[in-house]
Amino acid sequence: MSVPSGNRTALEKARAAERAAHAAEVAKLSKRIRELEGTNEALGKAIGLLHAMNEHEPADARTTNDPSGS
Template identity: 65%
Template sequence: MSITPGFTLTEIREYVHEYQNLPHGTKTRWLKEQTFSKHQIMRWQDAVFGGDLDRGMIPRESSGMTPDAKARREISHQQRSIPKEQHDAELAALNARIRELEGTNDALGKAIGLLHKLNEQEPDTLPATGRESSSPPRTSS
C-alpha cells in the first residue's frame, strides 16, 4: 500500500533521497520537472524520515513532535552521501574485526573450559599440616 496512489514506496523513497541530494538552488527547478508538487514531496519527506512510509501511514501535520525525524533525516543523508568504495572498505574492515573478535571469543571459551577441567582435578581442601594458622598464637594477659 502506498501513501500516494500511482507511486510505489520505492519510488517515493528514491524521489525523496534524490531531492535531498540536490545542490542548493536546484530543487525548485527539479520540482517543476516532476509530476508532483512541493507540498507532496514535503509530505513524503515526513513519511520517509518519520518512519511512516513502510507502514503506509500518512504523516501527521505536526511532524516536529517526533524527535527522531531530524536525526533520521541527517543519518539518511550521510549514508547516501558516502561513496560506495568508502562504504565497502568500512564494511570489509568491520567484517574483519568481527572475525577477529569471534576468534578471540572462541580462544577465551577454550581457556575457560581448560580452567574448569583443572579445577575439577584438584582437591577441594588443602591437607592439614597440624597447625591451623601460620600466625603466632595470641596470649591473653
C-alpha cells in the same frame, strides 16, 4: 524534473565514492568481527580448561595457621 548531464555525472561519481567507502568500512568491520570471534573462542577454550583443571584439584584444601608445622 530533469537533471543536467554534468550534474548527473557528478552525482553518480559521488554515489560511487560513497558506495566504495561503505564497502571498505564493511570489509574493515567484517575483519574485526572475525578477529574478535577468534579471540572469544580462544578465551572460551581457556576458561573451559581452567574449569577442568579446577575440577581435578582436591575439594578440601586445608590450610593451617600453626607455625610449628613450618
